[in-house]
Amino acid sequence: MGGGNEIPKTNRILPVPNSTASYWRSKPHRLDEYRSTEHLPSQADITIIGTGIAGVSTAYHLLDIKTHNDTPPPSILLLEARQVCSGATGRNGGHIKKLPSTIVELIEGLGETAAGEVVKFIRENIYGVKRVIEKEKIEAEAELRRSFDVSLDEEDAREVKREYERELESGFPLTEDLQFVGEEFAERVRIDPSAITSLHGAKAGLSTPVLSLWPYKFVTQLLERVLSKGTANLQTNTAVTAIETHDDDGGYTVTTNRGQVKTPIIVFATNGYTAGLLPQYHNIITPTKATASHITVPANKPAPQYFSNTYNIRYSKNRVDYLNPRPDGSIVIGGGKWTYEKERELWYDVYDDSTLIEPARHYFDGLMQRHFRGWEDSGAETESVWTGIQGVTKDGMPHIGKVPGAKGQYILAGYNGGGNALAFLAARAVARMIREGISFEQTGVPKCMETTRARLDAGKA
Ligand SMILES: Cc1cc2nc3c(=O)[nH]c(=O)nc-3n(C[C@H](O)[C@H](O)[C@H](O)COP(=O)(O)OP(=O)(O)OC[C@H]3O[C@@H](n4cnc5c(N)ncnc54)[C@H](O)[C@@H]3O)c2cc1C
Incomplete structure (x- = not known):
């Protein structure tokens, strides 16, 4: 065995047992603690760590992509430390949207062009998830609705209005999705034809399209579709504790609490827990x-x-x-x-x-x-x-793509509390990079989301 990702013992970040019980996980799916085989397979073409929206979507896209030369589908191993979808995806707010009142912060941080790309990418995710739900006949209480950012504070309402008008004037992308309502309508109840928000003391509302859904149902049913294709193996309650490179072929040995697996490709879909396996993301x-x-x-x-x-x-x-x-x-x-x-x-x-x-x-x-x-x-x-x-x-953007300097390692993680709105198409990008060999630029994911050496270095400063 050679080098690899050495995990400092003091810095182990592993999902803990006995997580608090979320409403979304109140009726466990039959796959919740499923293991496709009694023992871990000894080898897999691709190993995905994590079964939240990022990991399961990656598996889905890996098997959905048709390659030109009709190469057979890869064998995929999904490793999950706890139950399926027991991380953030099983305990979030169930929204896929960009908060319209926070677009201004994006513009301040990235500039208009890159901020526009991010907003467009989120919109593509809304419809990407909606389409796959329809295509795969998934029942996840998904509803395309409108979502209101409602200001109760007068000064905040004025600022939200000012920023919204500035975005309209500058021709910022997708402002046609946004709708501003002022105080005269914002508090009215729904039975009124001009009903808007129903919130006491509402001073303004800025609304945007949202896909509201039951994330656990989405992920577990998508996983069902993945497993039905026959080349993926799910192992729950299997925590990855170390990853080492083996000298002979440059592939990896993935060590878990239930044994080891050899694999040439690893996808880290471990979000908040990533630094536990990839120490270079510590503090990133x-x-x-x-x-x-x-x-x-x-x-x-x-x-x-x-x-x-x-x-x-x-x-x-x-x-x-x-x-x-x-x-x-x-x-x-x-x-x-x-x-x-x-x-x-x-x-x-x-x-x-x-x-x-x-x-x-x-x-x-x-x-x-x-x-x-x-x-x-x-x-x-x-x-x-x-x-x-x-x-x-550090910079408010997720890390997506090839782990810098580590052949065959890919990451999609770090969504700053908004992963429902990014992970499905981030997963498609990673799957295409693996199966089609395309570059990050060719995936269409905004450049500011690529994981790069410079971002890792800048974050440590
Ligand atoms: C309270 C709350 C509300 C939120 N609301 C929203 C919202 O409304 N909209 C939105 O877009 N986002 C929201 N988010 C954020 C969103 O939930 C996450 O960004 C998204 O779920 C990330 O998905 P993921 O698959 O990357 O990570 P996760 O769902 O966290 O999945 C990671 C998985 O990796 C597993 N894992 C980690 N380490 C290991 C290991 N060493 N070995 C094996 N398995 C491992 C974990 O057990 C976990 O299952 C919210 C988050 C929280 C906590």
Whole structure:
């Protein structure tokens, strides 16, 4: 055995057991703890680590791509430390969208051209996921809706309006997707024909298309389609603990808690946990903990108003929650970051999702009653609260493509809390690089998302 990814013992970042129970994972799919074979295979053409939206989508595209010379489909091994889709994808907000009120930050960080590419890429992801759901007949409560960023603060509303008008004037891409409503309409209830947001004290709303879905159902059913093709092997409860290069052919030995596998190609779909296996991403993709909840209403009370939109509530510029109403009338709400933000040790560089973030434990109680018209006497209750681990990057962009300097290693990770909106087509790009041998530039993924030596170096500064 030669070099490889040496993992400092003090720096092991592995998914922990007994993660908090999320609403999305409340009815486990039959594949949740599935193993295609009793033992690990000794060899695989491609090994994917992680079975969230990134890993499973990569497997899907690898088998969906038709090569010119009709090469047979590769053997794929999917390794998952816990249950299928038990990482961030099984515990998020269920939104695929770009928050319209944050486009300005993208422009400030990247410039108009690159920011435009990112917004277009997210839009392609919305429709990419929608199309595959239709093609593969996946039932994931997917609904193409509108999502409102609602400002409750006057100054924030003015700023959102100013930035929106600036984007319109400059011809920023896809502004035709956006719609601004001012205070005179923003608070009206849905039964009014000009109904807009229903939020008490709404000063403005900026809306955009969103694909709202049940991510766990999407991923597990997509995985079913992958396994039905016959060349993929799924091994759950199998944590990768080391990766070494073998000298003879330059391939890799992947060590797990259940044995070893030889493979020439590894895809790291490990998001917040990536630095545990690729130490060069330490301090580049940082695990951070976030929280969300599920709110239900008592069955014996008249149902409060049903929402067809989804929301981000902007109490102020830096205090934002997100709401994803479910078709059954219940609501998934996440956020509450401002309650714990100053206590960094509770969430930053944290990869333990087996506990709640204490200051936010009761944050979601009564939120619907406080903020939404028609919900005051709803009796809505917090049915569950959970946590999940995101991957946050230094420059706010994910790392996609070939791991610099490591032949046969690919990564798609570090989505800064927005991976639903990026991973499906990031996975397609990585799959094409592997199967078609194309370059990153040829994939169509925005250049700012390519993982490069320069980004790894810049991040360490
Ligand atoms: C509370 C919360 C709300 C969010 N809301 C949204 C939202 O509304 N919209 C949006 O776009 N994004 C949202 N996100 C972010 C989104 O969930 C992630 O960006 C996305 O799910 C990342 O997908 P992934 O497949 O890369 O990672 P994950 O889903 O985290 O999957 C990584 C997998 O790798 C496995 N793994 C890691 N290390 C190893 C190892 N050593 N061996 C074997 N397996 C390993 C893990 O167990 C895990 O299953 C939210 C995240 C959280 C936590």
